[in-house]
Structure formats: structure tokens, C-alpha cells
Amino acid sequence: MCLRRLLQSSQLQRTWRAAFLKHVQGRHPGARRWMHSGGGPYRAVIFDMGGVLLPSPGSVATEWEVQNHIPSGTIVKALISGGENGPWMKFMRAEITTEDFLQEFGRLCSEISKTSVPVDSFFSLLTSDRVTKQFPVMTEAITQIRAKGLQTAVLSNNFYLPNGKSFLPLDRKQFDVVVESCLEGVCKPDPRIYKLCLERLGRQPSESIFLDDLGPNLKAAASLGIHTIKVDDPETAVKELETLLGFPLRMAVPNTRPVRKTMEIPKDALEKYLKDLLGTQPTGPLELLQFDHGQSNPTYYVKLANHQLVLRKKPPGTLLPSAHAVEREFRIMKALANAGVPVPKVLDLCEDSSIVGTPFYLMEYCPGLIYKDPSLPGLEPSQRRAIYTAMNRVLCKIHSVDLKAAGLEDYGKHGDYIARQVQIWTKQYRASETSTIPAMERLIEWLPLHLPRQRRTTVVHGDFRLDNLLFHPETAEVVAVLDWELSTLGDPLANVAYNCLAHYLPSGFPIQPGLSGCDLTELGIPTAEDYFRMYCLHMGIPPSENWHFYVAFSFFRIAAILQGVYKRSLTGQASSATAKQTGKLTEFMSNLAWDFAIKEGFRVFKEMPATKPLTRSHHTWSLLRTPGTRSYVTSTDSSPAHASKGALIFSPEGLSPRVRELYQRLKEFMERHVYPAEPELQRHQASAERWTPSPLVEDLKVKQPFVSTAQPQLVHWPYLFLLRQ
Template structure:
């Protein structure tokens, strides 16, 4: 026997009806089911008008062409892509090599060490790896497969530009500023330098192996500025190493130390006076009382999404007053939503994240347009309470069912889509969907009729 699907769906943490009941599926359903061009135009117009209203009167970043900075110079490793030290640390753990072996070998010998000669282009990759492997084995008292480390370091999966930096560079160039890369670098076996970035992003690229001089030698900074046709005071330089920043600052460049790319971009925004990141609507920095351990969450996500996932983890909190704390996550190219159980003892009839996950997954399998759920984690050791993950889908959330500010044809398109989604929800066969045992019998019939 077919029974009507029960109303709880999405983020509400309880029974929701009307426009709110469809907030998760509405955006996707319009795209899937509505083909007529007038509905598509109405939706686009509604989206643009909603965003204009949302930001009207709010403080906005502005940039004057007469600002003090005309270029941003980026180091590559540790700023745009993962640093060799970070990659080495993870590789050593995975290959049971004593911690710090690679880093000690990097610094061994100072300016005349193997790594520095390699950075100046004075030795081939093959000669470097042979001698470097011997040095690492001496340091660790065990055989070290440095060929394996070098393959990981230069692989496309690891040497991938941080998304937050890609966005920042795009916006910097849109504002008419120049961009450059100034980096200690090395040659590959094919005779080309290791440069896993799109060179079209930069006006100037200065690499130590091509120039025969490396950071923190002042000559390499002067060379970059000369090619940019700028004075030191007109440029900002980002690096992850203190000695490189100190040398650049001594010449008059403004410097930013990169410990975390996300934090560095925020500091760069302050200096430039305009935003460099994609704004996620309805989010705010995570409140102190709602913080979750990022390190353990990042490890969990990398295990779930793939061990080669690189880049900083960005975490924001949605500012809706939801029963279950909800977070926006960006890791590499992934954009996700995390819904977690609130801390402490919950009072009935609180909607649990385990139940939400089960319903969302069942409805998706039944063809209802809901966000794709990825995983349910019930291990409290990860972030303290159970949580589940789903894909992030950009869209609008209408809190006022009268849809103020929209034209009649725009409201009509949205109401029509909402009704189709509601019909889809109520046409689900609960037994077939695996939800036959959900809720009390008869409870929803009244709720369905009340709609």
C-alpha cells in the first residue's frame, strides 16, 4: 500500500512545509525539469535580483587605481602548491622513514649542499637523486627510496595549485594588477623546469634554476622587480620561509608569511582593499562555541575523498538558526556541507542527523531532488559528535513565502517548481524507499492534508 511521504526533509530539524520544505531541492529541480526559456530567464532574473537586494547597503570592498600596490609576487612551493617539507613529512609516515630525514638532507651542506645546487641548476635530476639518496640513507641509517619521494613531490595529484590561490590570482588580474612567481626551483629529466602551474596566470616567472641564483639572495628579488618594471614598495611578496621574507623586506617589498593559504589570502585582501575569495551566502566564521577539530576532520575527509587530496581546509558556519549546526567545507576542488549533532543531551522531538541522512539518501534514490549525501560518520572521535556530509549546491533560500521583490512571472516559476517537488515527495512509496518503519502511523496524514 502506498502511503504519503512524511514531511521532514533537509535542514529544518523537524517538520517543515511550504517554501522551506523545498529549499534544498528547488534549485536542482528547476534546472532538471524546466526547459522553457521564459522560466529559465525568470529564475536567472530572480537570482540576480535577490543577490542585489541582499548586498544593498552592506559594506563592500573597493579598490582605487591610485592604490600603493601594482603587483603581487608569489613563491610557488608552500604558497601556491604544497611545500616539499610538508610532502616529505607525509611521505615519511607512509613509507616508515624516520621523521625529518628529508628535511635534514635539504639543509645539509648549507649553500653548497645538494639541494641548493639542485635549485641553482648546477646538477641534473639523476645526479641529484643518486647523491641525495645516499645522504638520506646516512642520516636515517636505513635505505631511503628518494625516487619514490620525488615522484610524489612532482605528481599532478600533489603538485596542484590551491583553489583559494587560483581565485585570488584571477581577481588580482581582473583589477589590473600584475602577478608574478618568484621561486627556488629545479630541472626535470626532460630539461624543463618543474612548473605545474598555468603560466598564463602570471606576467613574470622567475625560477632559480634558470637564473643561477636562489632565494634569499637579493639579486633574485631585484631581477623579478626589474622584469615587472616596478619599485619594491609597489609589490607584495608571499612566501612560507622566514629567511626569504626577511630578504625581500630589506629591499622594501611588503611581505606576507604563508602558514595557511586561506589566512594569507585574507591578509592580502586587507592590503589590496578588495575581496579575493568566492563569497558563500549565509555563512560566517565558525563561532567559538561551535568550533570543531579541523585536523581530525581533514584526515577523515582525505580518507573519504582520496589520499591525494591536497590544499588547505576552509571551514565556515551557516548563520541560519538551525537545530543541527551546519558547516560549509572546501577542500581542494570539493565543496561540501557538514551537518552535525549538537553537543550535550538532546530533548525530543529533535531531528537527529542519523535520521536526516537516512531520509535524504532514500529520497535521492526515489528521484526526489535533494542534495547528494556522501557519508554518515557516527564515530565521536572525529569531531566530537556524529555528522553526515553532502554535496554543496549553490542556490537561493527564500525565508518569506511571499517572495517579496520578485516579479509575478518569477514567483510563478518558483511556486510551480515548489509544487512539483512537493508532489514528488508525497508520491514516494515509503516501503519501496525503505522508510516504511519511519514515524508514527497516521501522524503524517493530518500534516499532508493541512498542506
């Protein structure tokens, strides 16, 4: 059945509307009048964690019990068993270790269910990235509360992880105070822990509101004079909180916030400019909000009477000549709109810096949904598949634009796109280098030697990913592609590979949530390889054999960008903790890039002819090839494969019998043990335990003694092969 007919079914329409309500954070402007703006008696809002900011352990337990065929209610009964002296509450007060808790809790669950209960599995799920994502409606409520000058706090019955750190998967910068039971040795509903939180906030009970999902905890808070809200559903709780505070906690325009102090622009000059541009004299004040997503160029929501606009400007300060080129953005969006690509309608380019401080352009505001999480939580598998298909098709539409007809032939250079990009980002990396990163050194040597032949030159977006697309709220239709700042002419396959990077990142990755470790089949999301094949099918082109090269290049590019951010952060523009984290992300990305370089090297190796040994050609053709590209011109001789000591070995048949046997055993070991373990190894590398040896790696060392005993120096043989290509 075609997508259009699917979307016309009333049932699916209702499902899309439900998803819309989940993702849209706000209502239509003017939908509700507010009595006052932050001037009420409340000066602090205190949040519980599980069941308020995050899913409750009870809801996680219900799902887990079904999946593991455990009698319903077993986990919850065990959690409350024993009251204050039960294993759960003792664990919350750090009176017992994780190991002791799991042993005691497992015994209790088994007694309740009359069957063996794998509580380790439940604990892993409870602390996994999949169930520790803060509810978006709560995140926005906290943002609005703090924007009004009120304090926020977390008051949680919490526990220690095996690594000695407390389990707090929240951004601490959202809160003025964090109080955890495991650190204080006292739990809710003990009045002492509420008094401790109020004392650290410097507030009276009557000035505070407390949100929790458990009645006893709320009763204890209310007995002290704190106003309480019972949280059964985050959306409903936020509505009640709005009523108490007297101001909206969800912006009328999704993904916006009040304009930051450092990004304020003069309203009077802008209003006069808009009145002249629009040719009318609208009444009512100018409304201004700032978008909170993807802001290398500050972007604002502007409303004047019935006109809803978006203003995108250069940032203040001294800029590089080619950086933040809003003029190019305006040009490309105007041209693509005429070519049928869904982009916002641009209205005017203003290069007069006297109006808002820097040049800017205006476009019409497009309402819609932005999906920030590539796993698309809250949608059905069929909807996720439709979203990814729509994203794929709009990328094909961009790559199909006729450059001459669109007037974009001079929008960038033709040919050698990857070569130029490698040179640019190598230069940028060298300029911001702070220490030697081995993977980056290998990539800088390897990438120029393996440049693919560019088949076509098209418009490339430069940052094409799911959260730069605006979707229709009720269908899988892309209504606008946003953020064209990095667009140019180049190799379209680089766009496709970049579009798939989320597939290889962990779900809890700090820059962008990823899909690594997710069951894509269950979610209805195509794999990266399936997505690439879908693209080739839509474009009517054969799949490229060097897909892994493009992915390696894309991760290399991101690593170089992150290194620049890290270098700038060391100058004092960010905290040392932030700087340290960014530096580690650079290394993580470069390691991922090198992983794909290795895969590309093995692909090339497997495709080499195996009948006769191949040696380098030194005749005239090799001298005429384009510098920086691989030569496929080879010559053969009739000498034995391993007779010439100076010959470079291209095929296993060119190895000595003993080494050939070792190669075969190494290959089998990689295919049987290493490749299947890659997702787990990547998760460990992105986790808090990444600086401790991975148990899986230690296990692999035990399983491959033949490598170290037979020929230790050949452990890195695949790397040597890659560097010689």
C-alpha cells in the same frame, strides 16, 4: 547507524563545518567594508610556489616519512644541509641533474637517518598530481587581483624534471611573469633573482608585495624595499594580503567573479524588469556577478536589496535553433520541483530579448557547496561515502519521476535513446573531423551493432556529475541539481555511466579531475561498479550485464564533443596550443571508450555457450529483428567445430587445437599481466610522457613472445571479434 543520526552527532557537525570553511571561498555580503578599490600603492603581487600556491616540500616530507617509517625530520634536514652548496640548492640552480641529485640526496638522507632512504619515492610524491594542486583560496585571490588590473608573478626556487622541463604544475595564464631558479641559475635569497622579477614586471620594489613561507627569502626581499607576507597558512595570508591591497580577494558569493567584458548585460533595463516582477521598489544599487563554472549558458548572480537571484540566459550571437534552450531548462526545473526533486525555485521566464540581449529565466539563489574535485580533499572517508550516497539517491529520485504526473511525457522521444545518440554524435563527429582517429572509426562501427535493450524511459539530466550538485554546507544533503541544459527523456543507465566517468580519468586530467590511481577504499569513495550496484539497489532493479557498453558510449560521446571544440578552435577562436591539447584529449577519450568496448566484447564472448559451435542464423527470425540490434537467435549443427570454413567462431571450443591453446595462453597473459597494468598505462597516456614509448608496454612485449612467434596476425584477434559482433 543511520546517516541522519550520524549527522546529528556534534563531532561530525564540527567536522562538516571545518570542511565548509575549507570549500567556501568568501563571506556574507557586507561582512566587511573596504577603504578603497584597487587604488593603493601596490601594483604587483609576487608569489612563491611551494608552501604558498602549493603544499611545501616540508609538509609533503612529513607525510611521506610517516608512511615509509623514516625518522621524522630526515628530509627537511637534508634539504637545508650544506646551505647554498648543498645538493638541494645546486639542484634548484640546475648545476646537477636529477639523477645526480637523487644519488647525492639519498646518500645524505641515509647518513642523517642511519638507514636506507628511498628518495626516488619521495621525489615521485613531490611531483605527483596528488600534491600539486593549487590551493583554491590562492586561485581565487589571483583572479580577484588580476580583475582589479594588478600584475601577478611567480618567483620560485625550482628544478628540472627528468624530461628536461621545469616542474611548474600551475596555469601560466594566471601570471604576467614567471621566474624560476633553474632557468636563471640563481636562487632566493640572492637579491639578483628578486631584481630580475621586478625588472620583468616593470615595477619598483615599493609597488610590490611578495609572499613566501621561508624567513630568509622574505628578509632578502624586504631589504630591497618589497613588502612581504610570511605564509604559514594560505587563508591567513590572504586575509593579510586583503588588508594591504584594500579590496576583497574572496568573493562573498562562492564560485563567482566580476562579469567579463564580453558578457556584460544592461543593468538599467534589468533593474526595471526586476522591480516590476518583484512588485516592490527596493532601494540600493543592483549587484551583478558572473558564475565561473559550467557556463555554456551565461549565468549571473543578481542582488537587489534583499533579493538574491540567479539569472541564466542564452549566449549572444547566432545560435542553432535547438541549442542553449533556456525555455526547456525552465520547464524541466519547474516540473521537477513539483515532483520532489531538489532544484532551485524558478521565478520567471522572459523571452523578451530587449532586456538583457537574449531570452533568460530567473531562479532563487541557493547557497551551498560545489565539490569540483571528485576525490573530495579535506573530508573524512565517512563524509565522502555519504556525499556519493547522496548523489546516487538524488539520481534515483530523478529517474523515478512519473512522466505523466509531471507533465513531461512529450519532453523527449520514447525508446531507442542510445541508438539516436550514437547517430547524432557520429554525425557531429564526422562534421568536425580533422584527421582519422582509429579508435573513433572502430567505435562508429561497433556501437550500432551492440545497442542494449532500453528497459525504461525516464528523465535524464545529460550532464549529471558531482560538480553540478549543490550540497548543504553541514550535511551530506543535495540541496539543488544544477545545469539542466542537456536534459531530455532517455535511458537512465546512460546517466549512471556518465556519472562514473571520473572514476576512469587521471587525477590531473585538464577537463575534470579524476579518480584513476586513487586508493578509493582509503578515501571512502565507492568504485564505479559499487556505485552502479548501489544505484540498482536503490532503484530495485537487477544490475545490467552490459555496464561496459554504457561507459564506452559515454566516453565516445565526450570524444565527439571534444572534437567539435577542437575543430572550432582551429578557426582562430583559441590558441594553437589549446587546439593541440584538445585534439589530444579527443584521442585519449576515444581510446578509453574503445578499452571498454573491448571489455564488453570479452564479456559477450565468455557468456557464449561452449558445448557446440554456433553459426549465424539465416532463417526468417533474423530478417525480422530490429536493425542495429544484436540477434540472439542462433542455430547449431552437428559438424565438427572447425570443419566449416565459412562459419564464424563464437566459442574457444570452435577453434582448432593449436589456435585454442594459443587463445588460452593469450587469455592467461591478459589476466595476469595486461588487466592489472591498465591503471598505470592510462596514467602514462595522460602524462607529459605519453608521446614516448611506455616502459611497461616494452616490458609486456618481452613477456609475450609466444604471440609473435606462434601467430603474429592473432595479436589483434579480440578486435576482429568485436567488429564482427
